[in-house]
Amino acid sequence: RKEVEQDPGPFNVPEGATVAFNCTYSNSASQSFFWYRQDCRKEPKLLMSVYSSGNEDGRFTAQLNRASQYISLLIRDSKLSDSATYLCVVNTDDKLIFGTGTRLQVFP
Amino acid sequence: SQTIHQWPATLVQPVGSPLSLECTVEGTSNPNLYWYRQAAGRGLQLLFYSVGIGQISSEVPQNLSASRPQDRQFILSSKKLLLSDSGFYLCAWSVGAAYNSPLHFGNGTRLTVT
DSSP: OOSEEEOOOOEEEETTOOEEEEEEESOTTOOEEEEEEEOTTSOOEEEEEEOTTOEEETTEEEEEETTTTEEEEEEOSOOGGGOEEEEEEEEETTEEEEOOOEEEEEEO | OOEEEEEOSEEEEOTTOOEEEEEEEESOSSOEEEEEEEOTTSOEEEEEEEEETTEEEEOSOSSEEEEEEETTEEEEEESSOOGGGOEEEEEEEEOTTOSSOOOEEOOOEEEEEO
16 A cells, blocks of 8 residues: 555646545554645645644645545635646655645636 | 755756756755655655755665765765656755654756666
8 A cells, every 4th residue: 555645636627616635644653744736847835734623724725534544635716726736745754755646627 | 034956957868977966955954855756747756865964864775875965955966877767856855853844845857867
């Protein structure tokens, strides 16, 4: 089993739609969690950290479920500019493990 | 504020040639430093990380090496490149020994080995 698994997509959604991605991790001792965004041929950039109680940043909501070992990212009111690959990242033993990413394409 | 510089942005090298990629961080002390590689259509693979000067941990066996000659300088090297070394190389830093510290990436180096 991979340490961090994501559905590669692509998720094709219209502008204004709500879309959700899940990510599962294998190590129950994992300590912290992040979502990164990567545009084509660019470096990943931190989108948001994921806290145990769940957290929201504008249109973006992240949730953590330790019992089932997954994190989620919800994007509301999708914009064209949200089109990118979203990487799930898990910190275990002071190393960050990246998922292969979920590609989102928002169309007009 | 902290910044990370990585160069060159793109590189085309023949098989068997040497490699040296450099990364420097400004505005912070004793960062954790990392080298990742992203092959086309694949996820980021951690190659090396360092928690201090001269301290390098290697994650995967390969013909690459890393060095940290100064606190905020991280170098990725190879004596002889292979075709399979092609990819997008990313340097990153995080706050040293932090429990909940995200990574901050440089702009990356796109390496093509021909």
